[in-house]
Amino acid sequence: MAAVTERSNFGKIAWPIVAWIVALIFFFPIFWLVFTSFKTDADAVKPEHLFRFTPTLENYTNMTQNYDYWRFAINSVITSTFATLFALFVGVPAAYAMAFNPSRHTKDILMWMLSTKMLPAAAVLYPMTFLTKNFLGIFDTHFLVIVVLCLINLPIVIWMLFTYFKEIPKEIIEAGKMDGVSTWGEIKDILIPLAWGGIASTALLTFIFCWNEAYWTVRLTTIDAATLSKLIEGNRAPEGLFFGRLSAVSTAAIAPIVILGWFCQKQLVQGLTFGAVK
Amino acid sequence: MAGLTLRDVKKRYGETQVMHGVDLDIEHGEFVVFVGPSGCGKSTLLRMIAGLEEISDGTVAIGDTVVNQVAASKRGVAMVFQTYALYPHMTVYKNMAFGLKQAKTDPAEIDKRVKAAAEILQLGDYLDRSPRNLSGGQRQRVAIGRAIVRDPEVFLFDEPLSNLDAALRVQTRLEIARLHERLGNTMIYVTHDQVEAMTLADKIVVLRDGRIEQVGSPIELYERPQNAFVAQFIGSPKMNFFGPDDLAANAAAVLGKELPASQQVGLRPEHMVISDAANGVVEGKMELVENLGEYAMVHMITDTGVEFIAKTEKPPAAKKGEVISFTIKPELAHYFDAETGLRS
Numbered sequence: 346m347a348a349v350t351e352r353s354n355f356g357k358i359a360w361p362i363v364a365w366i367v368a369l370i371f372f373f374p375i376f377w378l379v380f381t382s383f384k385t386d387a388d389a390v391k392p393e394h395l396f397r398f399t400p401t402l403e404n405y406t407n408m409t410q411n412y413d414y415w416r417f418a419i420n421s422v423i424t425s426t427f428a429t430l431f432a433l434f435v436g437v438p439a440a441y442a443m444a445f446n447p448s449r450h451t452k453d454i455l456m457w458m459l460s461t462k463m464l465p466a467a468a469v470l471y472p473m474t475f476l477t478k479n480f481l482g483i484f485d486t487h488f489l490v491i492v493v494l495c496l497i498n499l500p501i502v503i504w505m506l507f508t509y510f511k512e513i514p515k516e517i518i519e520a521g522k523m524d525g526v527s528t529w530g531e532i533k534d535i536l537i538p539l540a541w542g543g544i545a546s547t548a549l550l551t552f553i554f555c556w557n558e559a560y561w562t563v564r565l566t567t568i569d570a571a572t573l574s575k576l577i578e579g580n581r582a583p584e585g586l587f588f589g590r591l592s593a594v595s596t597a598a599i600a601p602i603v604i605l606g607w608f609c610q611k612q613l614v615q616g617l618t619f620g621a622v623k
Numbered sequence: 624m625a626g627l628t629l630r631d632v633k634k635r636y637g638e639t640q641v642m643h644g645v646d647l648d649i650e651h652g653e654f655v656v657f658v659g660p661s662g663c664g665k666s667t668l669l670r671m672i673a674g675l676e677e678i679s680d681g682t683v684a685i686g687d688t689v690v691n692q693v694a695a696s697k698r699g700v701a702m703v704f705q706t707y708a709l710y711p712h713m714t715v716y717k718n719m720a721f722g723l724k725q726a727k728t729d730p731a732e733i734d735k736r737v738k739a740a741a742e743i744l745q746l747g748d749y750l751d752r753s754p755r756n757l758s759g760g761q762r763q764r765v766a767i768g769r770a771i772v773r774d775p776e777v778f779l780f781d782e783p784l785s786n787l788d789a790a791l792r793v794q795t796r797l798e799i800a801r802l803h804e805r806l807g808n809t810m811i812y813v814t815h816d817q818v819e820a821m822t823l824a825d826k827i828v829v830l831r832d833g834r835i836e837q838v839g840s841p842i843e844l845y846e847r848p849q850n851a852f853v854a855q856f857i858g859s860p861k862m863n864f865f866g867p868d869d870l871a872a873n874a875a876a877v878l879g880k881e882l883p884a885s886q887q888v889g890l891r892p893e894h895m896v897i898s899d900a901a902n903g904v905v906e907g908k909m910e911l912v913e914n915l916g917e918y919a920m921v922h923m924i925t926d927t928g929v930e931f932i933a934k935t936e937k938p939p940a941a942k943k944g945e946v947i948s949f950t951i952k953p954e955l956a957h958y959f960d961a962e963t964g965l966r967s
Contacts, residue, residue: 516708524697524722
C-alpha cells in the first residue's frame with residue numbers, strides 16, 4: 346500500500362512538470378516570435394541583443410502604414426468565413442446521408458474522400474494556375490480562394506460530421522419520419538440541434554485550417570484576394586535581414602486565430618479528440 | 624378504424640432474405656403480439672408495417688388501403704421505440720406536439736390533444752421538463768403520449784419495456800393493457816418476453832427465421848402448440864422433450880399409448896407430479912433444487928442423459944443423486960414428430 350501511495354504522490358508532482366516542459370517547448374517558438382517582433386531588424390540578428398534590447402513598436406506601426414495589414418486581414422476573414430460556411434453547407438447533408446442512410450459503398454466513398462487529401466498539392470499547381478489565370482479568369486479573386494479552401498477542407502469536414510452524426514441514435518431520426526418530418530426538416534429540426542456541439546467544433550477547426558492555409562493562398566493570389574499568409578510570405582527575405590518586421594507581421598497574422606482558439610478552447614478540445622474515447 | 628392485412632410479405636437485404644412470405648390478418652381493435660427469439664424478424668416485420676423498412680415483396684394493407692408506397696407518417700400508424708427515441712432538445716410538451724405541428728394542425732387543437740394525452744398518462748406536471756430530467760418510466764410514457772396525440776389507427780410497440788427495470792416493467796405493462804382497453808385501437812407489440820406476450824395479447828404471432836410458426840390466442844398456443852418450437856417457446860420453464868428410450872418402463876401404460884420411435888413427447892414442467900416408480904412416466908437422478916418458496920424447480924437428468932425440469936409445489940424429500948419418478952395426466956402430454964417437429 347505504502348509503495349502505491351508514494352508512487353502516486355510522485356506521479357502527482359512529476360506529470361504536471363513533464364506537461365509544463367512539453368507545453369513550454371511547444372510554446373517557445375510563439376513566444377520567440379512575439380519577443381522578436383519588438384526588436385528592430387538590426388537588433389533581431391545580433392547575438393548580443395538576444396535578450397537585452399530596447400523594445401520598439403516600429404515594426405507594428407510600419408506594418409499598418411506601409412503594407413495595409415487590414416486589407417489582408419479582411420481578406421482572410423472573408424475567405425475563411427465563406428469557405429467554412431460552404432463546407433458546412435455541403436458537408437452537413439452529405440454526412441447526414443451517409444450516417445443515416447448508409448449504402449454498401451458508404452465506407453468506400455468516405456475513404457475516397459479522404460484519399461483526395463493524399464494528392465500532393467504541388468502536382469496540380471501548374472494546371473491550377475494555368476486554368477484559373479488563362480481560362481477561367483478567376484485568378485486572385487475571393488471566389489477562387491473560397492472555392493479552393495472549401496474543397497481542400499471538405500473531406501475532413503465530412504469525416505468529422507459523419508463521426509458526430511453516427512453518435513445520434515437512429516431511432517430519433519426514425520421517430521421524426523413517423524412524425525412526418527421532411528428530409529430538410531430532419532436536418533433542421535432534429536439533426537442540427539442535436540449535433541450542435543459537433544458542428545460548432547467542426548466549423549471552428551475548419552475556420553482555423555482555412556486561416557492558416559498558405560500553399561494555395563500564396564500561389565493563387567497576388568493583391569486583390571491576398572490573405573495574411575501572403576502578407577507573411579511577402580515579408581520573407583532569403584537573406585533573413587528583416588526578422589523583426591517578419592515577426593511582427595506573423596504575430597499580427599496569428600493573433601486573431603489564437604484569440605479565437607483561446608475563447609473556444611472547450612469546443613476545440615472536443616473537436617480534436619472526437620471519437621477518441623468511444 | 625382499421626385492421627391490417629399482410630399478404631406474402633418478404634424482405635431481402637441484397638442477397639439475404641430475412642422474411643419469407645408472411646401472411647397475417649389482424650382485426651380492428653385486436654392486440655397482437657409478435658414474439659420470437661432475437662433475429663426472428665419480428666422487429667423487421669413491425670418496421671415494414673411502420674414504413675421504416677421497404678417491403679421487398681407482397682403487400683401490407685391498413686384497412687382497405689395498400690400502404691407499400693405510402694410514407695410512414697401517412698399510414699395512420701404511430702410507433703413507440705424501445706429506446707424511447709424522444710427528441711432530447713425539446714420539452715415533453717414539444718415532443719408530443721411535434722408530429723401534429725408537422726401536420727400543420729391548428730395550435731388550439733394541438734394543445735387540446737397534448738393535454739388530453741398528458742392527462743391519460745399522468746404527465747401533466749412534466750410538460751415543461753426536458754426528457755433528460757425524467758425517469759425511464761416517465762420517458763416511456765412520453766413516447767406513448769407522442770403516439771397517442773396523433774390518434775393513429777394502429778399503435779406499434781417495439782419492445783417498449785426492455786429498457787425498464789423489473790418492477791416498472793410490470794406496472795407499465797398494465798398501463799399499456801389499460802390504454803388498449805380505453806382507446807380500443809389496433810395495437811401490434813413486439814417482444815421476446817413471453818410473459819408480456821401471454822398477458823397482453825388477444826393474438827400471439829410466433830416467428831422464427833422470418834416465418835410464422837403459429838398464430839393464436841395465448842391459451843391456444845399454450846395448450847395446443849402446433850410444433851416443438853412453439854411448445855418450447857411458450858411456457859416457462861420451457862417444455863421438456865423425451866424420446867421413447869428416455870421414458871420410464873411403465874410410461875406407455877400411464878400415457879395410454881406406446882411412443883413410436885418417430886415421435887417425441889413434450890411434458891410441461893408445471894404439469895409434472897412426483898409419483899412412485901409404478902406410475903412414473905419419466906425418472907431420473909436429482910441434480911439440483913431451486914426452492915422459490917411458492918414452488919420449487921427440480922432439475923433432473925435421465926439415465927439416457929436428457930436434462931429436464933419439474934416445477935413442484937414443494938421441494939422433494941429426496942437428496943441430490945437419488946432417483947425420482949414423475950407422472951403426468953395423459954391429456955397434458957404433447958406429441959411431436961421427431962424429425963419435422965410438427966404436432967402429431
